[in-house]
Amino acid sequence: MKIRFIFPKWQKLLDQDEDLSRTLAGYEIGNFRMPGLAVPSVAAATPHDCQIELVDEHTQSLDFDNLDFDLAAISFFTPQASRAYEIAIQIRKRGKKVVFGGLHPTLLPFEAMKHADAVCAGMAEPCWTDIITDFKHNRLKPLYDTRSAVPYSSQYHTPVRSLWQKKGYVQIGVVQISRGCTYRCPYCVVPPYAGDDIVYRPLDDVVAEIAALDYPSFYVADENLIFSSARDSQYASALLRQIAHLKKRLFIASFPFLINRAADNIMELLANAGCTQIYLVTGLDSESEKMYAGDTTAVDQAVKKIRSFGIPVMTSFCVGSDLFEEKHFSWLIDYSDSLETDLAEFFISTPYPGTSVRARLAGERRLLDVPWSKYNGANVTYRPARISERELAHGFRNLWLKYYGRLSRFEAYKRITRCFGASVLKTFERKATG
Numbered sequence: 551m552k553i554r555f556i557f558p559k560w561q562k563l564l565d566q567d568e569d570l571s572r573t574l575a576g577y578e579i580g581n582f583r584m585p586g587l588a589v590p591s592v593a594a595a596t597p598h599d600c601q602i603e604l605v606d607e608h609t610q611s612l613d614f615d616n617l618d619f620d621l622a623a624i625s626f627f628t629p630q631a632s633r634a635y636e637i638a639i640q641i642r643k644r645g646k647k648v649v650f651g652g653l654h655p656t657l658l659p660f661e662a663m664k665h666a667d668a669v670c671a672g673m674a675e676p677c678w679t680d681i682i683t684d685f686k687h688n689r690l691k692p693l694y695d696t697r698s699a700v701p702y703s704s705q706y707h708t709p710v711r712s713l714w715q716k717k718g719y720v721q722i723g724v725v726q727i728s729r730g731c732t733y734r735c736p737y738c739v740v741p742p743y744a745g746d747d748i749v750y751r752p753l754d755d756v757v758a759e760i761a762a763l764d765y766p767s768f769y770v771a772d773e774n775l776i777f778s779s780a781r782d783s784q785y786a787s788a789l790l791r792q793i794a795h796l797k798k799r800l801f802i803a804s805f806p807f808l809i810n811r812a813a814d815n816i817m818e819l820l821a822n823a824g825c826t827q828i829y830l831v832t833g834l835d836s837e838s839e840k841m842y843a844g845d846t847t848a849v850d851q852a853v854k855k856i857r858s859f860g861i862p863v864m865t866s867f868c869v870g871s872d873l874f875e876e877k878h879f880s881w882l883i884d885y886s887d888s889l890e891t892d893l894a895e896f897f898i899s900t901p902y903p904g905t906s907v908r909a910r911l912a913g914e915r916r917l918l919d920v921p922w923s924k925y926n927g928a929n930v931t932y933r934p935a936r937i938s939e940r941e942l943a944h945g946f947r948n949l950w951l952k953y954y955g956r957l958s959r960f961e962a963y964k965r966i967t968r969c970f971g972a973s974v975l976k977t978f979e980r981k982a983t984g
């Protein structure tokens with residue numbers, strides 16, 4: 551049996567605007583492609599008598615008339631959903647069966663079921679073998695629901711990262727250490743997707759996986775490396791101590807409210823473990839959103855704290871939240887400069903399915919009728935409180951153009967090298983992406 555995994559294309563910032571694309575071309579920003587974990591994880595759980603292949607629409611074109619497979623498995627998150635449904639229609643029209651999995655089908659299984667022969671809601675590992683067996687016996691069920699299954703049971707296998715072609719991706723290994731999150735931030739899909747407790751993978755497995763990575767750098771997809779509870783700190787300290795010996799570069803993302811609560815010894819261990827950059831998301835959580843009401847304390851403190859441990863910061867500013875006004879576009883450039891962070895990115899607040907912020911906006915009748923493809927952080931998907939939709943869309947685009955339009959190539963190169971390290975930079979494969 552042959553399974554074709556498909557990763558549908560989603561529109562990134564650079565795909566939607568020629569001026570932006572030209573301005574950002576030198577910065578390797580706005581079109582950043584990391585080899586994700588979803589498909590390699592399911593591939594790892596596939597029975598050995600199946601042949602597998604991956605078509606990633608970001609680097610390959612999908613030929614609908616090439617029907618050399620038995621089952622199509624499409625994994626997607628929200629901005630890919632519109633395209634995933636289009637692909638499924640074409641494939642099913644040609645007589646092949648389609649199964650969906652991933653973040654969006656888990657959050658909206660009944661919507662996804664309208665477009666596929668079977669949907670996996672939740673982790674694929676516990677039901678993937680059943681799906682394949684049912685397919686072979688022509689008895690696929692419309693829904694395989696594993697949302698209450700225990701993560702990291704014996705079904706977990708090391709992801710098959712070799713599925714991603716080398717060209718077209720930044721050469722960083724993505725590693726996941728846990729599932730779920732205790733914080734329940736209103737804008738976040740992690741708790742509705744993976745539960746509101748944290749289940750850690752066995753430490754030795756994680757260390758072995760990082761040691762075996764082909765890449766000199768890796769990104770930890772979880773934020774709990776710096777959570778402040780005793781259990782989280784204990785896991786993080788043990789992990790960071792062990793991976794420090796591997797001499798790899800480590801990247802993480804975080805929020806000011808987490809950094810400001812993080813213990814100094816964890817920050818120190820992070821730096822010693824080779825942390826090359828912290829991607830600091832601001833303006834989204836309630837503490838850092840206060841910067842739009844004139845209180846920048848949370849962001850100031852977080853940036854200062856990260857830098858005090860010698861770790862570069864790349865700041866990502868959320869715009870369009872309920873405190874955001876038109877005047878904040880110009881203010882953000884000055885504020886970002888005053889922080890002296892190495893690079894900045896900007897995104898528009900987006901209410902993803904399953905989140906409580908989406909439920910609130912729906913109750914206030916503020917959600918706009920736009921396709922899922924617009925849920926990429928670069929489009930207006932709901933009516934903002936203190937700025938018009940037009941002003942937000944226009945101001946967002948100009949913010950990127952202004953911030954990057956004024957840096958010389960040399961300055962850009964210096965900043966990127968600081969933020970990513972030469973080894974990652976060297977392996978960016980922009981030309982191959984077309």
Ligand code: SF4
Nearest residue numbers: 731733734735738740
């Ligand atoms: S944003 Fe981070 S801290 Fe908040 S719920 Fe999501 S994963 Fe947890």
